[in-house]
Amino acid sequence: QPIYLADYTPPAYLIDGVELDFQLHPTATRVISRIRFTPNAAATSKDFFLHGEGLTLIRASVDGRDITPELVDGGLKADVPDAPFLWEAEVEISPEANTALEGLYMSNGMYCTQCEAEGFRRITYYPDRPDVMAPFKVRIDGDELVMLSNGNPVASGDGWAEWDDPWPKPAYLFALVAGNLVARDDSFTTMSGKEVDLKLWVRPGDEGKTAFGMQALKDSMKWDEEVYGREYDLDIFQIVAVSDFNMGAMENKGLNIFNTSAVLASPETSTDANFERIEAIIAHEYFHNWTGNRITCRDWFQLSLKEGLTVFRDQQFSGDMRSEAVCRINDVSALRGRQFREDNGPLAHQVQPDSFVEINNFYTATIYEKGAELIRMMKVLVGDDAYDKALELYFERHDGEAATIEDWVKVFEDSTGRDLTQFRRWYKQAGTPRVAVSEDWTDGTYTLTFKQSTPPTPGQDEKLPQHIPLAVGLLGPNGDEVQPTQILEMTEAEQSFTFEGLAAKPVPSILRHFSAPVILERDSTAQERAFLLAHDTDPFNKWEAGRTLAKDVLVALITEEDAPLDDYLNAIAVMLRDDSLDPAFRALTLGLPSQDDLAQTLFDAGVTPDPMKIYRAQQTLWQAMAEHLQDLLPRLMAEMEVTEPFQPNAEQAGKRALGLGLMNLLNRLDGGAAAQTLYDRADNMTLRLGALGYLLQAQKGDTALSAFRRQFEDDELVMDKWFSMQVYHAAPEDAVDVTDKLTKDTAFNWKNPNRFRAVFGALMTNPAGFHNASGDGYKLFADWLIKLDPVNPQIAARMSSAFETWRRYDVDRQAMMKAQIERVLATEGLSRDSQEMLGRILNG
Ligand code: ARG
Ligand code: ZN
Numbered sequence: 014q015p016i017y018l019a020d021y022t023p024p025a026y027l028i029d030g031v032e033l034d035f036q037l038h039p040t041a042t043r044v045i046s047r048i049r050f051t052p053n054a055a056a057t058s059k060d061f062f063l064h065g066e067g068l069t070l071i072r073a074s075v076d077g078r079d080i081t082p083e084l085v086d087g088g089l090k091a092d093v094p095d096a097p098f099l100w101e102a103e104v105e106i107s108p109e110a111n112t113a114l115e116g117l118y119m120s121n122g123m124y125c126t127q128c129e130a131e132g133f134r135r136i137t138y139y140p141d142r143p144d145v146m147a148p149f150k151v152r153i154d155g156d157e158l159v160m161l162s163n164g165n166p167v168a169s170g171d172g173w174a175e176w177d178d179p180w181p182k183p184a185y186l187f188a189l190v191a192g193n194l195v196a197r198d199d200s201f202t203t204m205s206g207k208e209v210d211l212k213l214w215v216r217p218g219d220e221g222k223t224a225f226g227m228q229a230l231k232d233s234m235k236w237d238e239e240v241y242g243r244e245y246d247l248d249i250f251q252i253v254a255v256s257d258f259n260m261g262a263m264e265n266k267g268l269n270i271f272n273t274s275a276v277l278a279s280p281e282t283s284t285d286a287n288f289e290r291i292e293a294i295i296a297h298e299y300f301h302n303w304t305g306n307r308i309t310c311r312d313w314f315q316l317s318l319k320e321g322l323t324v325f326r327d328q329q330f331s332g333d334m335r336s337e338a339v340c341r342i343n344d345v346s347a348l349r350g351r352q353f354r355e356d357n358g359p360l361a362h363q364v365q366p367d368s369f370v371e372i373n374n375f376y377t378a379t380i381y382e383k384g385a386e387l388i389r390m391m392k393v394l395v396g397d398d399a400y401d402k403a404l405e406l407y408f409e410r411h412d413g414e415a416a417t418i419e420d421w422v423k424v425f426e427d428s429t430g431r432d433l434t435q436f437r438r439w440y441k442q443a444g445t446p447r448v449a450v451s452e453d454w455t456d457g458t459y460t461l462t463f464k465q466s467t468p469p470t471p472g473q474d475e476k477l478p479q480h481i482p483l484a485v486g487l488l489g490p491n492g493d494e495v496q497p498t499q500i501l502e503m504t505e506a507e508q509s510f511t512f513e514g515l516a517a518k519p520v521p522s523i524l525r526h527f528s529a530p531v532i533l534e535r536d537s538t539a540q541e542r543a544f545l546l547a548h549d550t551d552p553f554n555k556w557e558a559g560r561t562l563a564k565d566v567l568v569a570l571i572t573e574e575d576a577p578l579d580d581y582l583n584a585i586a587v588m589l590r591d592d593s594l595d596p597a598f599r600a601l602t603l604g605l606p607s608q609d610d611l612a613q614t615l616f617d618a619g620v621t622p623d624p625m626k627i628y629r630a631q632q633t634l635w636q637a638m639a640e641h642l643q644d645l646l647p648r649l650m651a652e653m654e655v656t657e658p659f660q661p662n663a664e665q666a667g668k669r670a671l672g673l674g675l676m677n678l679l680n681r682l683d684g685g686a687a688a689q690t691l692y693d694r695a696d697n698m699t700l701r702l703g704a705l706g707y708l709l710q711a712q713k714g715d716t717a718l719s720a721f722r723r724q725f726e727d728d729e730l731v732m733d734k735w736f737s738m739q740v741y742h743a744a745p746e747d748a749v750d751v752t753d754k755l756t757k758d759t760a761f762n763w764k765n766p767n768r769f770r771a772v773f774g775a776l777m778t779n780p781a782g783f784h785n786a787s788g789d790g791y792k793l794f795a796d797w798l799i800k801l802d803p804v805n806p807q808i809a810a811r812m813s814s815a816f817e818t819w820r821r822y823d824v825d826r827q828a829m830m831k832a833q834i835e836r837v838l839a840t841e842g843l844s845r846d847s848q849e850m851l852g853r854i855l856n857g
Pocket of ligand 1 (some may be wrong): 128129260262263264297298320373376812
């Protein structure tokens with residue numbers, strides 16, 4: 014059943030052009046396709062096969078002669094001429110019955126599509142593989158007010174519309190939207206002076222939430238011209254917001270489709286974090302126009318070619334729009350929280366996998382975020398100018414092609430003359446490398462010795478040394494930088510680097526800016542960590558020093574050893590008082606490592622993590638911080654007040670973040686009093702939601718919760734927050750009951766992915782609740798996976814990764830989780846998606 018990269022063969026037929034006619038109907042949409050095929054000279058086979066799933070074939074013809082194709086598993090076969098020919102077919106599909114949200118489906122009465130990765134085969138018979146690219150012409154007939162597809166508008170009239178996309182594209186980039194929609198209109202003049210119409214389509218009533226998204230789009234278009242020299246290539250660019258969507262958004266050519274949560278924003282309904290995420294996703298999808306659409310992937314094993322690169326580009330963009338240091342810290346935290354977790358468990362896989370069962374299961378943190386880290390490392394290794402040159406060559410050489418990761422690496426080799434043979438291992442070797450550091454100071458020579466090793470991952474026992482760029486700087490005893498950042502290239506399993514001419518033994522700052530996705534193992538004293546938190550010139554490592562110190566304290570509290578509590582509290586107090594530091598940075602440094610992060614850390618150190626002890630250690634440390642900092646809190650909180658009208662920019666967001674971070678501490682001293690005041694006067698969602706969370710934590714949230722619901726009950730996205738907050742802030746012993754109760758709420762529309770995630774995603778961010786010793790959390794979650802799987806297998810499979818850490822825990826919890834995984838696996842008719850995921854989780 015798995016598909017192997019090694020089995021790739023070129024398509025037997027290529028396509029010169031496609032015409033599609035849609036006659037829309039909720040339960041009986043007709044799709045007529047006319048496809049001009051040509052035998053592929055490079056092919057090894059002449060077999061004519063078209064993918065198709067869940068289609069009712071009405072008729073088919075070749076060059077005008079009706080034929081009866083052979084219907085086979087997953088598609089059809091037919092006898093066709095060994096020369097160019099015209100294929101025509103008519104199929105019927107039911108968008109309304111499509112709950113999997115893949116192919117053509119309905120969301121709130123509106124037609125929309127999701128074709129990546131293999132959804133187009135649910136729309137019509139087609140070679141649904143990314144290396145078959147073609148220009149599309151689309152006609153839509155229907156009663157809908159607005160009817161959209163890719164490319165440029167050709168003509169439209171009462172009940173019909175025609176679209177023409179001249180750029181050859183694979184079927185996964187096809188899109189169609191039809192319904193009662195209204196647009197925010199704008200325009201953008203490209204660097205060569207071409208005027209592009211911009212439209213952001215939403216349901217009537219949501220117009221007030223479109224301004225920010227439109228600005229983000231224009232900023233992205235400008236940025237891609239300035240930084241990558243990439244210009245937009247159609248007369249129009251459109252975004253549509255859809256309520257029911259499996260992912261964040263989709264880069265369909267000229268017609269991006271977005272989850273409402275990834276595009277709609279207003280100060281009253283969105284938090285600063287929402288604004289930031291929306292800006293990044295709009296940029297991401299727009300940047301795909303060049304890295305993904307103009308240059309696409311040969312096959313799905315190359316997925317990271319477009320996703321890793323596009324994530325890297327959106328990270329660069331966010332860094333330019335906001336604070337680079339703060340963005341980097343957030344990106345690394347997300348990487349560690351999701352990708353390291355994946356890479357260190359049963360779901361670990363290569364950035365370029367060798368095989369998969371269901372491609373939808375590979376839209377992972379490894380393909381996306383680790384993939385982006387690999388590109389970041391290449392840029393560090395070759396340098397900024399060489400990176401720009403390599404990208405020029407990439408666009409020049411591969412524009413219009415379906416390319417491979419190998420093509421990408423080759424471009425870097427050809428344009429820089431560097432040999433990246435060893436670097437390629439990063440794409441083929443799963444698992445997070447550990448880099449252990451030791452130091453030596455003898456006769457004025459300072460030596461750093463690194464040892465790298467990568468633990469075994471499923472199917473990969475032996476690992477070879479990686480090519481690791483280590484950004485290192487040295488600080489003198491007074492805190493001045495005696496050696497600015499230098500890139501040490503590690504290629505051996507063990508390697509030493511020496512520094513001469515130092516007056517005194519320095520303090521090393523290693524892996525600055527997180528120059529490689531590795532786990533750095535360095536035993537160091539609390540004093541040294543505090544020293545780096547105070548003096549490091551690299552903002553990432555300055556934050557990292559605080560984080561490691563906090564981790565040392567928490568781990569010691571959990572294992573009941575001596576905790577360097579005073580060192581931590583004093584260092585944090587100094588850091589908080591430092592007005593020269595960006596409030597956003599201070600807010601991040603005030604945060605503690607997550608419960609999941611601590612569980613993994615303990616597990617790696619040979620200690621079985623107890624979720625309750627981890628939870629209590631966090632609470633203990635926050636209480637200690639609150640008491641230690643109590644004199645500072647009122648003054649600092651007052652300084653963080655924003656008096657100007659709300660702006661979702663980095664500066665204001667940073668102040669709000671620090672203000673709320675401090676309120677987390679104050680809340681432990683005043684039992685919710687300040688949170689209540691803030692809740693009552695908050696005029697934006699960031700502060701309102703922050704205050705609500707603290708009220709819930711102080712067990713004083715009931716009144717605010719009902720008021721919140723009354724105020725926002727018609728706003729789906731805000732109601733998602735109402736659901737999440739209650740689960741996230743529930744006490745560990747209540748979390749499962751709260752979750753269960755919420756699933757019985759009339760507003761728990763579980764078929765909507767955002768609502769399902771709001772509840773169960775939140776349960777996973779409350780590990781002490783999910784993992785409570787009764788095992789009720791596991792059982793409740795498994796019940797819901799079984800219920801969701803037949804309706805939306807993609808979401809069920811994705812969410813099942815909540816069980817991926819089951820082997821970390823004690824034997825009782827392991828047994829309980831294993832039993833639930835097996836119960837789901839034993840469900841009759843379980844989807845291929847969930848079977849693959851749970852099978853890997855169980856056996857990996
Ligand atoms: N290409 C989209 C993005 O990164 C994600 C689409 C994923 N779709 C899926 N069915 N797995 O922006
Ligand atoms: Zn993407």
